[in-house]
Amino acid sequence: MIDPEEYGFSTRAIRAGHLRTDEGEHGEPIFPTSSYVFDSAEQAAARFSGDEPGNIYSRFTNPTVRTFEQRLAALEGGERCVATSSGMAAILSTCMGLLKAGDHVVVSRSVFGTTVVLFNQFMAKFGIEVTFVSLTELAEWEQAMRPNTRLLFLETPANPLTQVGDISALAALAHQNGALLAVDNVFCTPALQQPLALGADIVIHSATKYLDGQGRAMGGAVVGSEEVVGNDVYSFLRTAGPSMSPFNAWIFLKGLETLKLRMDAHTKNATLLAQWLEQQPGVSVVHYPGLESHVQHELASTQQSGAGGILSFELEGGQEAAWGLINATKMVSITANLGDTKTTITHPATTTHGRLTPEEKQQAGIGGGLVRVAVGLEDIEDLKQDLVRGL
Ligand SMILES: Cc1ncc(COP(=O)(O)O)c(C=O)c1O
Structure with missing residues (x-):
């Protein structure tokens, strides 16, 4: 050993x-x-x-x-x-x-x-x-x-x-x-x-x-x-x-x-997707520590060596827009799991955080328009294609 x-x-x-x-x-x-x-x-x-x-x-x-x-x-x-x-x-x-x-x-x-x-x-x-x-x-x-x-x-x-x-x-x-x-x-x-x-x-x-x-x-x-x-x-x-x-x-x-190789690849794909999402109409904010617009970008850069594969974003149209976007995908998986080579998409307010009371959701900042994407290792252009349909 x-x-x-x-x-x-x-x-x-x-x-x-x-x-x-x-x-x-x-x-x-x-x-x-x-x-x-x-x-x-x-x-x-x-x-x-x-x-x-x-x-x-x-x-x-x-x-x-x-x-x-x-x-x-x-x-x-x-x-x-x-x-x-x-x-x-x-x-x-x-x-x-x-x-x-x-x-x-x-x-x-x-x-x-x-x-x-x-x-x-x-x-x-x-x-x-x-x-x-x-x-x-x-x-x-x-x-x-x-x-x-x-x-x-x-x-x-x-x-x-x-x-x-x-x-x-x-x-x-x-x-x-x-x-x-x-x-x-x-x-x-x-x-x-x-x-x-x-x-x-x-x-x-x-x-x-x-x-x-x-x-x-x-x-x-x-x-x-x-x-x-x-x-x-x-x-x-x-x-x-x-x-x-x-x-x-x-x-x-x-x-x-293969952890290190995968985490670097997840970070690369998530960074590209986050930057692209920031440019899309109807998206009011993108949450990703690798973006300079993230409030704690500096802190993240000091204690993390990469921003990771998870991002979330808020849609101006609330839950209807969020569910519409999720339902319009053809390739990414609608599942609450994360950390997979396959990209997954979920609506936190009605899945992972669904058991929180309305007050707890509000305090935690989980709104109806929030969508979480755990960015996998597929081709980045295919991911954009799959999301742009619902945007
Ligand atoms: C950040 C975080 N911690 C803990 C857990 C719980 O892990 P498990 O589902 O393996 O019990 C999860 C599950 O999604 C998670 O996302």
């Missing part, structure tokens, strides 16, 4: 974490086994007590999943990664592992709709107090801090308006108050942004998105230090079992091998 510290990003993405077996296989093997056989009763006891490292049961120890965990940790610059069955399972495991009744969390209002529901409906039910604030207003975060604030949670760039949060400033605020900062890095992936290097304590992934990259499998991950992720987050996963399957881990390993 290579020592990740000695190698660059692309090499780590291709080779980190693979401990070759005695078969000498070149590709990473899949271990489809639920349990493992011990040499003796003594060894079984030592494994279960933790005195001897090694595999026990695939809910929490599987070599293919471990290879994925070590590779992603090497890419994010974290000591430890815990792989989960989905991105939401990663957020849930973080909360269940690190929070207790009476704790307070501060969450960006601009997070994925289901994340809002998780905090509002479920974490609240277990006595965890939640305050939602504007991702971009540092003063709101400062005012929200309380003595019992344990976690700050954000996505940057945020879904679907691509607002950018200042990771270093929010990490400093969290640490001054004895809290942790968790960053959902789904939109950028470590190929474009490494939150731990900017001071964050925890990185969350929906591997379902760009880590896979071809829309095939569900998965997630939590990355951070051994202390934060390796104890209580791992312990929750081991106990409750929202674990990644070894088959999915193998798919994500293959995805990671």
Whole structure:
């Protein structure tokens, strides 16, 4: 196995974490086994007590999943990664592992709709107090801090308006108050942004998105230090079992091998499409951090090495115009997923953010005329052709 510290990003993405077996296989093997056989009763006891490292049961120890965990940790610059069955399972495991009744969390209002529901409906039910604030207003975060604030949670760039949060400033605020900062890095992936290097304590992934990259499998991950992720987050996963399957881990390993190439290509296509959309009649605003017109273009340029593949835009004609545009497409896929080689289009107000109340939608800036495009890797002229019909 290579020592990740000695190698660059692309090499780590291709080779980190693979401990070759005695078969000498070149590709990473899949271990489809639920349990493992011990040499003796003594060894079984030592494994279960933790005195001897090694595999026990695939809910929490599987070599293919471990290879994925070590590779992603090497890419994010974290000591430890815990792989989960989905991105939401990663957020849930973080909360269940690190929070207790009476704790307070501060969450960006601009997070994925289901994340809002998780905090509002479920974490609240277990006595965890939640305050939602504007991702971009540092003063709101400062005012929200309380003595019992344990976690700050954000996505940057945020879904679907691509607002950018200042990771270093929010990490400093969290640490001054004895809290942790968790960053959902789904939109950028470590190929474009490494939150731990900017001071964050925890990185969350929906591997379902760009880590896979071809829309095939569900998965997630939590990355951070051994202390934060390796104890209580791992312990929750081991106990409750929202674990990644070894088959999915193998798919994500293959995805990671081309991550950098794909993220650069997504960024190139999205930049061209965003610039073109800005010129189109009926489009009132285009949200994309790579555009100079984006309010936080400068901040995005300092903490990201590329703007990524997601953009959204607002149509003057409201929901009717947005649905008209979506229905006029012939090639791009009408689906809420993102992070695929295939371009996808969605209407956030009635899909990903449909469960928010009208007030929450208004506060989050999700209007009826908003359309989100997760720009894939098709020919850019074909993408323009497909959208211009509905414009
Ligand atoms: C930014 C972000 N975080 C988390 C999730 C949840 O991931 P999953 O669908 O894998 O549970 C999503 C899903 O769309 C997402 O877009």
